[in-house]
Amino acid sequence: MKKNVLHIILFFTFAALSGGLLFYTSQSVQRAEDELYNIQVSVLKEKEAIHALKAEWAFLNSPARLEALALEYLDLVPPDVGQIISDASSLFESVPVLQDSFIEENFHEISSSELKIEKEAFSSVFVTPRKKPIRKNAVIKKRFDTILNEIIAGGVE
Amino acid sequence: MIFHRHLRKAIKLQGERSSTLDLARGRLVLISGFFFAVYMVLLLRSLDLTLIQGRGVDTDTSISYAYSEPVGDNNVRADIVDRNNVLLATTLQTASLSVRPSLISDPLRAAKGLVEIFSDLTYGDVLQKLQSEKNFVRIKRNVLPGEQFDVLGLGEPGLIFEYEDRRVYPQGGLFSHLVGYTNIDTLGQSGIERSFNGLLAKGKETLTLTLDVRLQHIMHREIARVMDEFNALAGFGVIMDVRSGEVLAGVSLPDFDPHNPGKANDMQLFNRLTLGAYEFGSVFKIFSTAALFETLNVPMSTSFDVSEPIKVGRFTIRDYRAKNMVMTVPEVFMYSSNIGSAMIGRAVGGHALKDFYSDLGLLTKLDFEIKEMAKPKVPNPWNDVSTLTVSYGHGLSTTSMQLVSAVSSIVNGGYLVKPKLILDNSKQLMENSKNNQYVQVVSEQTAHRMRQLLRLAVTDGTGKNADVSGYRVGGKTGTAEKVGAHGYDRKRLMSSFVGVFPVDSPRYAVFVAIDEPKGHKGSFGYATAGWTAAPAVSRVIMSMATILGIKPQILTVDQDLGSSLKHYISSKEK
Structure with a gap:
């Protein structure tokens, strides 16, 4: 008798449990499928949007349009063949460069006569200036803190 | 104690009837348990349907389509891109507006609303469609999203949107002839769209x-400029890679909007590159001169007396600008003497010349990736006069694609190239050259001599306007009179120039032809190739060089390829 009741209780518990489990599983499958579908739909929408944007990008970048816009709004013109050179070294005369380390090590040891010889050797490159620049109405740059001090002192309007 | 006795009685009583009662109770429990379970299942299911699955009913995507995949984009017509993956043709989904007249509640209001939204529709026409007896009437294709929103705002249940594919060409009319166009059902009608319709319709792979x-x-711009300057009827041009035959640009003007081919006239729809077979004139001297070197192997110093016009039957061959002298081959070429070229043709002989032209693919219909291809008009029968005239490019009409590939085949070192539009990345090019798959049409020596002559024609001859400093352009002008009602018409010209650069190791061939240019003050009334097509080729090469980053190489006059021929040119011209 007792054994029977126990059996029945066990049976119903088991049935309820497995039913619940089945329900849970089917629910999660359904939810996952919904999610999958939504994702696929949004991926497709996204792909279509990218596709349309690519077409728009190609349209906006079409050479005729870019050329017209550049000529209208930029101070740029298409490069001329004359602006292309085959060899960069042909542009400037190469200037001999004294190594920093050499100068520091030998600074005191180079006599003025040696320097003079060196300058003469490179006279084609180094031009000796003869005059100082003349500046009319030259504005002498002031440091900011001096200006500030002047303002505080009331020296400047 | 009393309680105890009662209890014992009760147990005793139960004990006596236990079997019957137990049976009844067991059945009761079983039945109620069964109903309980059934009601529980129903309860849970209703909970499931209402509370769990019912969430977010407002979004249409929440409906469960178990096992159903969303429609993929596999069946959309494939894109066409250029060699740098720039989009030339693509397919976009657009909405089109239709109506079910039986569902329209207020036709007058709906028609009024629609006309306000779409300015190109007329009120009467729309109203007629809305009240039609038919089940289903289309009102407008290609509705923009903003317009669609406005139509939905009208609130008419009878107005229905359908989605369909539409071919879009982001570059507009730039490729209208080569890429072609499709009809409204996205079926290819011309160009690549037509010849690769099956492949594109499958939609699997992008066509490069x-x-x-x-x-x-660049080509489009420069041809348009020359056409405008010389008030020309039409113009067309090709840029070809001489080593592989790859067509880098192909323009035929006037062109049309491939989104709306119905509005284009025949003049615009006509693809002059492939359907136009023309007599290109002096450009053909490249082929007759190459035939001379190839078949007879004569030296450069071979000379011809061009002082007298040639008379064959009723036919007289004259020079455009007569130079009464004995000319060497380089002189014939650079001054573009018709008499000299006719003599070269005669020297080569009709049979040999025809075979040579045939080897270059000038006499048969070109096998090309675009189906619309004209057959060349070959003189039939090929008599002695034909031999003379085809030597300077008259009496034989070919397409410009054939012409450019024949020139490429000569200057690239003598192996035949076929023009192609589909990019082949499979390195077949290198394999073919390794396996000697190429057909050698002229020897390396002839190729070199022709490059020299082409350079000479630009530095000292008729093509001076085509030169670009540092880029060693070689080329040949061709000014042909078009055939009119009464023989050749002197006023209607086909001026063309084919240039190759850099000429010492050619990489690109640039061809420009201008149909019926008219001379103006700036060109001193001239509309010949030297004034029209040659400067256009020069400008194309200038822009190409900066875009492709080709380095210039400034050579001295003596280093120039054509300079070694200078001593064949007599200084005294009468």
Whole structure:
């Protein structure tokens, strides 16, 4: 008798449990499928949007349009063949460069006569200036803190 | 104690009837348990349907389509891109507006609303469609999203949107002839769209062409400029890679909007590059001169007396600008003497010349990736006069694609190239050259001599306006009179120039032809190739060089390829 009741209780518990489990599983499958579908739909929408944007990008970048816009709004013109050179070294005369380390090590040891010889050797490159620049109405740059001090002192309007 | 006795009685009583009662109770429990379970299942299911699955009913995507995949984009017509993957043709989904007249509640209001939204519709026409007896009437294709929103705002249940594919060409009319166009059902009607319709319709892979959108634009711009300057009827041009035959640009003007081919006239729809077979004139001297070197192997110093016009039957061959002298081959070429070229043709002989032209593919219909291809008009029968005239490019009409590939085949070192539009990345090019798959049409020596002559024609001859400093352009002008009602018409010209650069190791061939240019003051009334097509080729090469980053190489006069021929040119011209 007792054994029977126990059996029945066990049976119903088991049935309820497995039913619940089945329900849970089917629910999660359904939810996952919904999610999958939504994702696929949004991926497709996204792909279509990218596709349309690519077409728009190609349209906006079409050479005729870019050329017209550049000529209208930029101070740029298409490069001329004359602006292309085959060899960069042909542009400037190469200037001999004294190594920093050499100068520091030998600074005191180079006599003025040696320097003079060196300058003469490179006279084609180094031009000796003869005059100082003349500046009319030259504005002498002031440091900011001096200006500030002047303002505080009331020296400047 | 009393309680105890009672209990014992009760147990005793139960004990006596236990079997019957137990049976009844067991059945009761079983039945109620069964109903309980059934009601529980129903309860849970209703909970499931209402509370769990019912969430977010407002979004249409929440409906469960178990096991159903969303429609993929596999069946959309494939894209066409250029060699740098710039989009030339693509398919976009657009909405089209239709109506079910039986569902329209207020036709007058709906028609009024629609006319307000779409300015190109007329009120009467729309109203008629809305009240039609038919079940289903289309009102407008290609509705923009903003317009669609406005139509939905009208609130008419009878107005229905359908979605369909539409072919879009982001570059507009730039590739209208080569890429072609489709009809409204996205079926290819011309160009690549037509010849690769099956492949494109499958939609699996993007089709990559050899074209370059930048070079195409340059070509388009320069031809349009010359056409405008010389008030020409039409113009067309090709840029070809002479080593592989890849077509980098191909323009035929006037062109049309491929989104709306119905509005284009025949003049615009006509693809002059492939359907136009023309007599190109002196450009053909490249082929007759190459035939001379190839078949007879004569030295450069071979000379011809061009002082007298040639008379064959009723036919007289004259020079455009007569130079009464004995000319060497380089002189015939650079001054573009018709008499001299006719003599070269005679020297080569009709049979040999025809075979040579045939080897270059000038006499048969070109096998090309675009189906619309004209057959060349070959003189039939090929008599002695034909031999003379085809030597300077008259009496034989070919397409410009054939012409450019024949020139490429000569200057590239003598192996035959076929023009192609589909980019082949499979390195077949290198394999073919390794396996000697190429057909050698002229020897390396002839190729070199022709490059020299082409350079000479630009530095000292008729093509001076085509030169670009540092880029060693070689080329040949061709000014042909078009055939009119009464023989050749002197006023209607086909001026063309084919240039190759850099000429010492050619990489690109640039061809421009201008149909019926009219001379103006700036060109001193001239509309010949030297004034029209040659400067256009020069400008195309200038822009190409900066875009492709080709380095210039400034050579001295003596280093120039044509300079070694200078001593064949007599200084005294009568």
